[in-house]
Amino acid sequence: MSEPSSEVVGRILPVVRAPDPVLSRPGATVDPTAPEIVQLAADLVATMRVSPGCVGLAAPQVGVSAKVFCVDVSEHPKTRGHHGTFVLCNAEVVSASRNEKAREGCMSVPDLTGDVKRASRLVVRGQEPGTGAEVVIEAEAFEARALQHEIDHCDGLLFLDRVVGAHALHARKTYL
Amino acid sequence: MTFLAITVLGHDRPGIIAETTGVLAQLGLNIEDSTMTLLRGHFAMMLITGGSADATTVEESLGALTADGSLSVSVREVPAEQVVARGTAYLLSVHGGDRPGIVSTVIAEVAKVGGNITDLTTRLAGELYVLLAEVDLPPAADPAALESALGEVAGGLGVEVSLRALESDDL
Numbered sequence A: 001m002s003e004p005s006s007e008v009v010g011r012i013l014p015v016v017r018a019p020d021p022v023l024s025r026p027g028a029t030v031d032p033t034a035p036e037i038v039q040l041a042a043d044l045v046a047t048m049r050v051s052p053g054c055v056g057l058a059a060p061q062v063g064v065s066a067k068v069f070c071v072d073v074s075e076h077p078k079t080r081g082h083h084g085t086f087v088l089c090n091a092e093v094v095s096a097s098r099n100e101k102a103r104e105g106c107m108s109v110p111d112l113t114g115d116v117k118r119a120s121r122l123v124v125r126g127q128e129p130g131t132g133a134e135v136v137i138e139a140e141a142f143e144a145r146a147l148q149h150e151i152d153h154c155d156g157l158l159f160l161d162r163v164v165g166a167h168a169l170h171a172r173k174t175y176l
Numbered sequence B: 001m002t003f004l005a006i007t008v009l010g011h012d013r014p015g016i017i018a019e020t021t022g023v024l025a026q027l028g029l030n031i032e033d034s035t036m037t038l039l040r041g042h043f044a045m046m047l048i049t050g051g052s053a054d055a056t057t058v059e060e061s062l063g064a065l066t067a068d069g070s071l072s073v074s075v076r077e078v079p080a081e082q083v084v085a086r087g088t089a090y091l092l093s094v095h096g097g098d099r100p101g102i103v104s105t106v107i108a109e110v111a112k113v114g115g116n117i118t119d120l121t122t123r124l125a126g127e128l129y130v131l132l133a134e135v136d137l138p139p140a141a142d143p144a145a146l147e148s149a150l151g152e153v154a155g156g157l158g159v160e161v162s163l164r165a166l167e168s169d170d171l
């Protein structure tokens, strides 16, 4: 998969935090070829790049209620296979299997982490910004987790809606 | 066999659990169930012990913990309880901006349908308030009706709410 268009310069946007209502609103379906979506894609990547430890960022996290997100788990120690940096529009889960529980955090919920069960084998379908080409991604392990977390953001869900039990929420101890 | 409910609360420092459980072991008490966490930085532990020592003896033996006034300890005898699973388990999740009355308003809806809360955590992180509760719903309760009632009060409070069946994978 190609890197997002280099003709558009991404801007670094402020990341909103819960309880901002934009995080709990399902994002709008977008036209991936629209110039503002191409710009948004570049902005998400630029903002992810300057955020230490950030492996993904969704449009609602920069205050835009839209189904667009970027992911890049390539630098993360938990990563096995990955697809580098990419942006998906209107992504949806095609198939998901092999649930695994792990602790995850979120830039929009900076003080807490939670134990969340996610599929470790995942097929996702979405569209590339710019061309609008349909892409299908087969992801596993940590990249699969990141994708599900970002797709949740685009549906107005946080990991707080997914934790496995009443004692599955924790004060953040390490800053990655 | 005497069952004792022991609570230890106060200023956190390393060694509280070691000292507490050391005393209990010396008294021949068995720790049946226990839980410990930090609540806004305060040490909070509760235990149920089984053994032959009585409450007064145990409280006196734990006296060193309370000597400098930074911790309070209480010990009282409790009857044996039957642990019975009642109905189906759900996880209630609520999050949103902090404001008074979130817990009481939301939990009142659970109580109305006879739901029993078996585990509860709330966290305040900056502006964000989070409540997680594991709820046993009696067979007569309608989870969909409860979820819509919860949605209504959540709307009034400006918070998000969800109610999901708690799954457990047997491996």
Ligand SMILES: [Zn+2]
Residues within 6 Å of the ligand: A105, A106, A107, A108, A149, A153
């Ligand atoms: Zn997130």
